[in-house]
Amino acid sequence: MTNQINFTIDGQEIVAQEGQNILDAALANDIYIPHLCHHPDLKPVGACRLCGVEIDGGHMTMSCLEPVREGIDVRTDSPVIYQARKIAIELLIADHHMDCLACAAAHDCDLLTVSAYMGVQPERLERLRKTERDLPIDTSNPFFQFDPNKCVICGICVRTCDEIVGLGALGFIDRGVSTVVGTFGNKPFVESVCESCGECVVRCPVGALAPKKPEFAAREVQTTCVYCGVGCGIYLGISGDEVVSVRADRERPTNEGSLCVKGRYGFNFINHPDRLTKPLIKKNGEFEEAEWDEALELIASKFAESKGEKFAALASAKCTLEENYLIQKFTRAVMGTNSVDHCARL
Amino acid sequence: MEANDKTVLICRGTGCESAKSPAIQTELMSGLQGSDVEVKFTGCHGMCQQGPIVIVEPQGTFYANVKLKDVEPIVGSLKNGGGPVEKLFYKDPATKEGLSTYHDIPFYSRQKRLVLQNCGRIDPEDIDDYLAEGGYEGLKKAIFDMTPDAVVQAVLDSGLRGRGGGGFPTGRKWKFTQDAPSDTKYVLCNADEGDPGAFMDRSVLEGDPHAVLEGMAIAGFAIGAQKGYIYCRAEYPLAIKRLQIAIEQARERGYLGKGIMDGDFDFDIDIFHGAGAFVCGEETALITSIEGNRGMPRSRPPYPAVKGLYDKPTLLNNVKTYANVRLIINNGADWFASIGTEKSKGTAVFALTGKIANSGLVEVPMGITLREIIFDIGGGMLDPNKNFKAVQTGGPSGGCLPESFLDTPVDYDSLIEAGSMMGSGGMVVMDEDTCMVDVARYFLDFTEKESCGKCVPCRLGTKQMLDILEDIVEGRGKPGDIELLEDLAVGIKAGSLCGLGQTAPNPVLTTLRYFRDEYEAHINHHACPAKQCKELITYHILDTCVGCGLCRRNCSTNAIIGEQKELHYIDQSLCHKCGVCFEVCPPKVFSVEIRTGEVKLVES
DSSP states (O other), X not given: OOOEEEEEETTEEEEEETTOBHHHHHHHTTOOOOOSSOOTTSOOOOOSOOOEEEETTOSEEETTTOBOOTTOXXXXXXXXXXXXXXXXXXXXXHTSOOOGGGOTTGGGOHHHHHHHHHOOOHHHHTTSOOOOOOOXXXXXSSSEEEOGGGOOOOOHHHHIIIIIIOOOOEEEESOGGGOEEEEGGGOOGGGSSOOOOOHHHHHOSSSXXXXXXXXXXXXXXXXXXXXXXXXXXXXXEEETTEEEEEEEOTTOTTTTTOOOHHHHHOOGGGGOTTSOOSOEEEETTEEEEOOHHHHHHHHHHHHHHTOSTTOOEXXXXXXXXXXXXXXXXXXXXXXXXXXXXETTOO | OOTTOOEEXXXXXXXXXXXXXXXXXXXXHHHTXXXXXXXXXXXXXXXXXXXXXXXXXXXXXXXXXXXXGGHHHHHHHHHTTOOOOGGGBEEOTTTOOEEOBTTTOHHHHTOOOSTTTTTTTSOTTOHXXXXXXXXXHHHHHHHHHOOHHHHHHHHHHHTOBOTTTTOOBHHHHHHHHHHSOOSOOEEEEEEOOOSTTXXXXXXXXXXXXXXXXXXXXXXXXXXXXXXXXXXXXXXOHHHHHHHHHHHHHHHHTTSSBSSGGGSSOOBEEEEEEEOSOGGGGSHHXXXXXXXXXXXXXXXXXXXXXXXXXGGSOEXXXXXXXXXXXXXXXXHOHHHHHTSBOXXXXXXXXXXXXXXXXXXXXXXXXXXXXXXXXXXXXXXXXXXXXXXXXXXXXXXXXXXXXXXXXXXXXXXXXXXXXXXXXXXXXXXXXXXXXXXXXXXXHHHHXXXXXXXXXXXXXXXXXXXXXXXXXXXXXXXXXXXXXXXXXXXXXXXXXXXXXXXXXXXXXXXXXXXHHHHHHHHHHHXXXXXXXXXOOGGGEEEEXXXXXXXXXXXXXXXXXXXXXXXXXXXXXXXXXXXXXXXXXXXXXXXXXXXXXXXXXXXXXXXX
């Protein structure tokens, strides 16, 4: 159990955990401090320079990098903080492709959130020179695309691939205003070591990394991924009677918000016309649709004829642990053989 | 060396080497073979503009601009015992009089060479030369006669401040690192000198590498480190080569490695080649780079003294800072503290460059005025007919100071107060022909390209400032741009993650502070007062033209029209403003005029 730390943000009493940073503590208490490069899953870097605060009247410091300390008085705004933030957000907007209505991140864009918080004055923006940048969009990955023109170089994707996925497929290329995020040698995503898990895509605060087919779910259903026995928690996004998206469950201890490429993007089979929705029984050399009762009865009768060493069971990794247990129990106790195996036993 | 023996010293710093000094050395050696004159090569003398330089000791006879064909008369004078070769003497720019020894040359006689004391005097590739000048005595004294605490206290008492430019008290840095608990600590030397036109650190490394090694070893003893790295940019191949030779020789003689001088102290040094990023001169970026990652700074705290290289307590100092250490240990903190001003002790090394008569490397006591450096040591303006306009110190992080600051003492605090900074030692002198807006644009162009791209204010802010400055010098400046530059500068200084961004607006802020009228002239009147910005000037031929045709024949775009012996004129639509007509027009005629401020810009 970590120690509790008491301090104040803008005069409001806050209770935080020792080791927590001020930004996380503020957000946990519904106090918004503008930020772009911070993600609670990742180590803070202080790159966007938006989350500045003043502690006990001192110099501006980044709240994402500053651990909470007992009794401190944190101020989230001051003329110095306002000026620095204002310039930073205006510079970001002048550098950004502002096709918000067509952007996949429109409903969930941190740049828009910060802009809304700071208040954008068109006459101030007009003073700035707009960046002319028209870099090619990388559409090589089947599931998501990368538009470097919308990238704010927060580094969340780079850190996600390093710290969470452990792959290091992404890094920074070039420097200064030419800095871009890219794969080794700046090759297309599909030619890199990227495993398409999409962990970076879900953490991108803007629309730079976005699913190719972003669909807005009308409602969500909490369930478990069917692909393997890990049992990752997911929310299926549903629109009409179709599954249109998958979102990882951050509360499920098995995956804590992470998913693999199959779990996150491999849901097209659900509504696929080739999907089997009824059992098939081979009659006269041809598969014919049958009802479940007929199919189960056929299986039971065949099993009854096959007890002993002529029987073997091969279980699927898609089954849960409990289901796999039942298969081996059934094979040993009912079918009378120890010939049990599993497709994941490589 | 006995007093009567003559020694010929030939400079083989990077500048003189590129002017064939190695071949001159070979010729001198073969010419003097069999005589009792010793021929040695040395590191940089500082007066690179006059190189290759040959000095004959003990008299100190100074030969400038020595060519291969000059070797014969030099050898002749040495062998035959005749007088020195007068035609090779350095000529005083004011009196045109030849000065026979370096003791007579104001460039040298007004300096106080401590850090550079061995540069140009000893063979940097021979440890015996260094030992003959008292080398490694400081390390010996520290290890065997002092405690680590006493060494740190001596550095504290000396008042030495970081020579990389920031001016943080060196002793305090040593104390922090000494106090940080860890079995493993590191000593790093920042030799990633990157300011445009600055070559102080390179010259020290090329001319006196052991002084840096000795300083680092003393630091290692003081803070409890066993390992040191010199982060030297790969663009300094000669410095790296001489450092490598020096490290190997020091290891052979027991000044580096296990059990230094047969004592208990182990310390070794390796060289790390930097890949040329300016930002790697920033301490956290430098450390990140050594760790094998992209050289990007990280936020402090934790400071390297607590958590540095491989998360261990790390001491990081500049080349010149380490070169000062042995002097403090040898001569005592009081001696060092007696040089300089109350808060800035010791000497400062500057790379003097720009529109100045004597450009080169100079070392002066802290507190000397800018006027003394520029006019006494530097010999004043390169073109004596031009007026001094400004001096830029501190490189891309510094600022430009006008004539009214010439009597400002050169020390950390006075320069900061004036809006500039000491920096690592670049000093660029500008005359009336320099456009201050263009100077600001030049430095922003540098910082914008060298920004690592990590933080928003520096990555996008320097680009924004550069775009605005480019617009101004190209005649597209708008009312409100000056205020916008100031607005951006405040945001970038306050918001940037590391020193590069925090100081990047300084060249703009100081030029705005002291030369605001030039910005206003560019924006409001489309005029460049220094007549340098091409988009804002036009060339005209006056009616005093005698029709010699020189300008017409030299014009690359055939923009000059006129019959021989008749008045010429310039077709402005063809003129590319290269300025060749202005340069070739005979001084007696002087009929080409540059005009600014009356140009109606064509709307694009």
